[in-house]
Amino acid sequence: MAFRGGAVPPPPGRRGRGGVLPLVRGPALPLLPPGRDARVRRARGRLRAVTDLGAPEHLGALLGIALATAVLVVAARRPNPDWWLKTLAVVLVVDEVSWWAYLLLGGVPGSLLALSLPLQLCDTAIFITAAALWTRRPLLVEVTYFWGLAGTIQALLTPDLPQHFPSYPYWQYYIAHGGVVASALVLVVGLRIHPRPWAVLKVAALTIAYAALVGAIDLVTAANYMYLRAKPPTATLLDVLGPWPWYIGTAALIGFALLALLDAPFRPVRRR
Template sequence: MVLTAGRFAAFGPSHWAALGLFAAGCAGLVMLGRAQRAASEPGERVGAQARGFGKAYALAIVYVVIGTQVHTLLPGQWRIGGSLPLQLCDVAWLAAIGALWTLGPRGFALMYYWGLTLSLQGLLTPALNGTDYPDIDYLGFFGPHLMIVWAAVYLTWGLGMRPDWGGYRFAVAATAAWAVATFVFNLIADTNYGYLNDKPSTGSVLDLLGPWPWYVLAEIAIILLGWALITWPWTRLSRYPPASG
């Protein structure tokens, strides 16, 4: 039987299938990470098993992303408003590769804040204008998003890495740098990467935040406060050392 793709519908069967896969992957990666922690040598923050798996996971992200990214660059698919790797998700999967390869504090900080808030929001309210599964647009959206959020879950609740205020400041600075550069590019090229210059045509949580530029300012406030709120509890739990400690 040949599968044919219809139009994607938020919280339709294919969306729920992706969310179910997301939940199963989270559970499996948390158990795996904890087992790797238990197998580490005494006093060793990250053991050999975790380092090996992190590199393999990083290469898996490369494998998943290359196919979909190359597809967007083909002559029949290319468009300046959607083919360039300028979405925050594109930066996030690069950060995920670095975080998993090095298991370092700065890469983890980006995964914690980007993966557990912005990329997770993308999974819950996907701005997907393309066709449904098994179309390449569906796979190209959910594949990287799933692997980014899984990486954040694995590092945090699997390997036990923890955010701190230094990581918070680094993530805020990195996000601001991306936003300014992308906003300027959007103005020059008449594009809308990151939805910094206009809201997506499909329904999203941005519809609750008013018109431009108020929704952008509201996003900034929500991100600063929200990231602070998900940092503060970890810094209060002294039995968990900070990621950069």
Template structure:
């Protein structure tokens, strides 16, 4: 049985962690059911845009909070983590249903965010700290967006989308790596491992863990592309949009 959070610090696989994962699972199931009812209806478009506004307003509010003079820290306040780009493309995907935005939401949202939710930092603050609320709300909403668009509304990735996410992620990695070198920051943990234990610890020292992480990411993205790319059940609307 999980332990309760102590001394204001979040306890991985403690009581609150299991509650959060349970809420996430229930919410995902409800969104899938709602999305399937919404397919091809005006209600689907309205719901997706309301979802986009909710996620966007929350994330923007948190970003504004991070750049306030009392909170400013060049190492953590800028929206340069891949998770920051993920919520941006998720909002756009929900609002427009554009294939490229959906595909980035799908790949990033269904691999990076769940990993962070399942293995959160051991020194993370607990509820009601604003960092706790920010982390869990933003990560959960992004994964829900990917689930709603995929298993709810029926959008699907294809191999062209796999190539897109590899290219965009590589460009992000190179740009942020050099930004870190110039400013002494460590966005994306591209220039050093995080201080708290993480999956990167089993991938070798810097810079080799970057190569291992990239290969693992490519493998995961390929595995979550293959079932859809070989499926004959992709709705025509999304097949057509994937080609555009």
């Protein structure tokens, strides 16, 4: 879900000697062309220092999400889980909408809001996850499962979050991303709504189509949704996948392999 594409003016007192500090989450803009220079490398170094992977605030969030997921998966196998599944759906949507309220109340200019639309894959996954929890329709569950465990979980392991505990952006980020991952396991492991045959190809096709749409929006708005124009400023898996634009193709191949791997446990079940 990350920063929604744009550099957002910080709250009062957050301006440092280096200029405007990105408020939270994602590829800081204004975005330079793909041939990035030393200024980008320096910015990436500063944000890496802020994110601090493996810090107690990061590991604590992961532990809390893991424990909550285990409890919810067990609870899903008990009678009448419908009420709390729908409650979880509402929580995810409210958490996402609250981020927009946070931006608006902070006085973010409309031009920057245009670069902060909920178009990152994790943003869209939140609404799909909420719909899957509410309706339990197979296609929605499949998209939630594959996007959640192949994509959103990476945002938890390498968070694009230059904010610290206990700030609001910290809580909002981990509730959103952790909620998608937990919901994916609740639906597939807890409720046993398993992916159907050809689910991998269907979700892969939907993902490619969505990426093409987002890429067109990136061209029009000069944003960086789905990191199609540049890598995130913080350390992520994309850092080892080569320069732009090659990392996009490499990430797509890895993504398809992850979908197939996530589908593997259910193939023997489908043959019965």
